[in-house]
Amino acid sequence: MDSPARRKSTRTRPSKPPLGERAVVDAGLRVLRREGLDAVTMRKVAAELDTGPASLYVYVAQREELLRLMLDAVIATVPLPALPAPPPGDWRERLAGLITDVVHTLNAHPGIGRVSLGSIPTGPAWLDLFDRILGLLLAGGVDRQRAAWGCDLIALHIGAVTYEVAVAQPAHGDGPDALQGALESRHAQASIEDRLAALDPERHPHLAASTAELTAGPAAARLALGIEVLISGLAPS
Amino acid sequence: MDSPARRKSTRTRPSKPPLGERAVVDAGLRVLRREGLDAVTMRKVAAELDTGPASLYVYVAQREELLRLMLDAVIATVPLPALPAPPPGDWRERLAGLITDVVHTLNAHPGIGRVSLGSIPTGPAWLDLFDRILGLLLAGGVDRQRAAWGCDLIALHIGAVTYEVAVAQPAHGDGPDALQGALESRHAQASIEDRLAALDPERHPHLAASTAELTAGPAAARLALGIEVLISGLAPS
């Protein structure tokens, strides 16, 4: 379009101010909050920083590593109880509260929880969190081995719950009329309610008798049940 | 290479014998067992059937739907207890056995469990399975509402557990020297053991005191713990 002299072709801009890992992670989080996890592509994150995808690989080995760093950055925002020893209040309540906080924080960044399912998180913020969880379990008198594996179990549950929520509400932004798109595309898998309403009481007697209970209840109550089940299942009898 | 007349260019072959949804799903399962979930691409599945990717869209609306069909086909192979009423043996044991069977079956198809995390499964085989699980919970005297949500919880756990296992053992095949590749690529995230060995006892006292327990134990024992925690957490006290 412009004259060839005007061409900025290879290497025009004077190499931007340096990025840094932190800047890359923050840009990723911005894209995540705005458009959801699937939109966190190397290209979009790079565009957020007004550069090309290749530039990100100086600070991040892979997309997956970027996601791990983002996940840890999110977990780092969860307020943790003070270290030395938790006040002696009911350990179950304290643990349930902590897990609830984590889940809510993760849900504010839709989909990021999936990353924790891929590999047991080992970032610094996760280690802090695990230590508190383990401490609470031990304080509750849970067997050492059971507490250790319980820690794992809780992390797994957190990942699963936050992943599921993210799929239910596909992303918030994604530009204008995202809701429209989410509804009309998707090839319309029959909803769970429809499936439950249509099932044969002969073949699925229990499901048919419980349709109301299966679809009932606010998400918060379901979340609370899951956490309660985990804790009371782990607690010493 | 050959003479232009030999060219099969556009539309040479006489349109193959028809495929059918079943054939597509089976081909997908073959690729899955051989190379893992990520390798189940429309192109690879099509190649398995000696055709092009476009041909699959006659039987399957999307890749995601193909995966759902594959998941249901796998679940259909789990033997279920007879319908009318389960023998009165301990419902906990029966339920634990059922869940264990499901997990093992899913683990034989690495990664497919992830699909169930994406959306609550509503395929026929899953409905059968849910009905049995719900029946066992109700037989155990679990409250109706709690049993219904517990069903959900168990499905979530199954998905999470099978997803995690799949990532740990990235695929079996993937061609020659898959193990070599898995080790040298991956950009070598520090292993959990290394991380645990390196942590600061001041900052993470409980983790540091439990490294042995955290890494200990066969996978089967961890799986059993998770199932036991869920069941005893759901059971009426």
Next chain:
DNA sequence: GATGGTCGACGAACGGTGTTCGTTACGAAC
């Protein structure tokens, strides 16, 4: 037996993805 119409297998292409490579500008050290 010829004919018309429907179904689906197919080639090609589009717009995206993660990642790699070699080049090159910059800032600091000498």
Next chain:
DNA sequence: GTTCGTAACGAACACCGTTCGTCGACCATC
């Protein structure tokens, strides 16, 4: 003032899911 390592960058590679229009093969009808 020159050198030199670091890192931003353009371009490209090999894939991906999905769509479009074409056209061969079969089947119901005349």
